[in-house]
Amino acid sequence: MDSTGAEAALLDRTLDIVVVLDASGRLQYANSALERVLGYSPEDLRGQDALELIHPDERPRVESVFQGLVDAEPQADDEPVPTPTEFRYRAADGSWVWLAAQMSMEPALGSDEYVVTCRDISARRDAEATQRRIHRRFLAITEHTNDVLWMFSADWDEVLFINSAYEEVWGRTVADLEDDPTDLLRGVHPADRDGVAEAMARLSDGDPVNTEYRVDATNSYQTWVWVQGYPFTDDDGTVTAVVGFARDVTDRRERERQLLVMDRLLRHNLRNEMNLIFGHAEQARSNGGDAVADDVARIVETGEHLLRTVDKERDIVALLTDDDERVAVNLVAVVTDICGRVRAAYPEATVETTLPETATVRAVPKLSLAIYELLTNAIEHADTADPTVVVSVATDGDSVSLCVADECPPIPVQEIRVLRGERDVRSVYHGSGLGLWLVYWAVDRSGGELEFRTADKGNTISVSLDPVDE
Numbered sequence: 001m002d003s004t005g006a007e008a009a010l011l012d013r014t015l016d017i018v019v020v021l022d023a024s025g026r027l028q029y030a031n032s033a034l035e036r037v038l039g040y041s042p043e044d045l046r047g048q049d050a051l052e053l054i055h056p057d058e059r060p061r062v063e064s065v066f067q068g069l070v071d072a073e074p075q076a077d078d079e080p081v082p083t084p085t086e087f088r089y090r091a092a093d094g095s096w097v098w099l100a101a102q103m104s105m106e107p108a109l110g111s112d113e114y115v116v117t118c119r120d121i122s123a124r125r126d127a128e129a130t131q132r133r134i135h136r137r138f139l140a141i142t143e144h145t146n147d148v149l150w151m152f153s154a155d156w157d158e159v160l161f162i163n164s165a166y167e168e169v170w171g172r173t174v175a176d177l178e179d180d181p182t183d184l185l186r187g188v189h190p191a192d193r194d195g196v197a198e199a200m201a202r203l204s205d206g207d208p209v210n211t212e213y214r215v216d217a218t219n220s221y222q223t224w225v226w227v228q229g230y231p232f233t234d235d236d237g238t239v240t241a242v243v244g245f246a247r248d249v250t251d252r253r254e255r256e257r258q259l260l261v262m263d264r265l266l267r268h269n270l271r272n273e274m275n276l277i278f279g280h281a282e283q284a285r286s287n288g289g290d291a292v293a294d295d296v297a298r299i300v301e302t303g304e305h306l307l308r309t310v311d312k313e314r315d316i317v318a319l320l321t322d323d324d325e326r327v328a329v330n331l332v333a334v335v336t337d338i339c340g341r342v343r344a345a346y347p348e349a350t351v352e353t354t355l356p357e358t359a360t361v362r363a364v365p366k367l368s369l370a371i372y373e374l375l376t377n378a379i380e381h382a383d384t385a386d387p388t389v390v391v392s393v394a395t396d397g398d399s400v401s402l403c404v405a406d407e408c409p410p411i412p413v414q415e416i417r418v419l420r421g422e423r424d425v426r427s428v429y430h431g432s433g434l435g436l437w438l439v440y441w442a443v444d445r446s447g448g449e450l451e452f453r454t455a456d457k458g459n460t461i462s463v464s465l466d467p468v469d470e
Contacts, residue, residue, distance in 0.1 A: 039092030378406030
């Protein structure tokens, strides 16, 4: 191929490989990009069959494309016919480089020479291969979970993704859902559909949702699902899709129902029986006089303690069965209120506080039950008749800590180990730690951490919670 020095210099500056092949595929010319990309100098391949270095898997296809170009009739007005194709080409070091080629007839040279422009697309192909691997792994993961994972368009008129768990949970087919996305609502209990439709609308408007409802007509809508959904937005805040998951929580709902039934039966029956015991105790006091007065007083005291334990059990059941989400809680205001109530209920005790002006945390509203329990427990179990309890709240930016220091005997190590999961829960052999479980579950549901420090005389219980920017 004849070319002026200026033209050759211009071609050598291009990033793409430019070659000229004759009708048999032998290389007649190549610019210097050939060496930059593949490691060959133009002289290395001049006169050789350039198609021989194409990867065997792609060579038949590329040869067919090239032969089609050779056999094609010249176009009107001498317009070239670009023919794009992609293939791997062996480099001088033996590696394979992905190229994207444009083949076109060179009009100025007649019909026996052809210009081929090649661009190195290895980075793009590697990225695509990586993306395919990630996608395959994602699909594998989604097919090994019992949760329903889903993505819909913002207006819910197109299913962008759904895994096969949908069929097991909803009792309907993925194919029907993809054909008609409104099929999702047909699988929801009729009494729950309006609420679900409202939640879907909130998602489309950009608000996350957290809800539970019944699905699957094939088992009379006995399946309960917990659904969390989130809007997917672009840079300007426009909702482009909605994503989320649905988890079968039927067993949990049933356990909660059983727990509530047992709670109500226990409280009702125990209070009735205790009222009988108190009545007989009072009768024994009247009939027996001073001879039985101490024993009767001990019976009444034990019965009242048992009723207080039942009240704690009721609070725990309410804490575990309510669907309370974490909200912003003014911890200083809550602690101040509880300290005031404790001082009024226990005038013999001293409650000292060290509080900042404000400290807002993210917690469940029933965290107040745990704080009240910590203070009253510190007073009731103290070794002195006039106990002192020190309550402090401190912030360090990353967390807010609430500390309650008492004058009680050390909390049994076995109870702390059970709370931490370091010992089998079956090791709980009495009810003295029920208040600690109330504290533990309230803190756990608030996303906080509980720490115990014990000494020969006194304990310090610390609660760490996430702060809320004020």
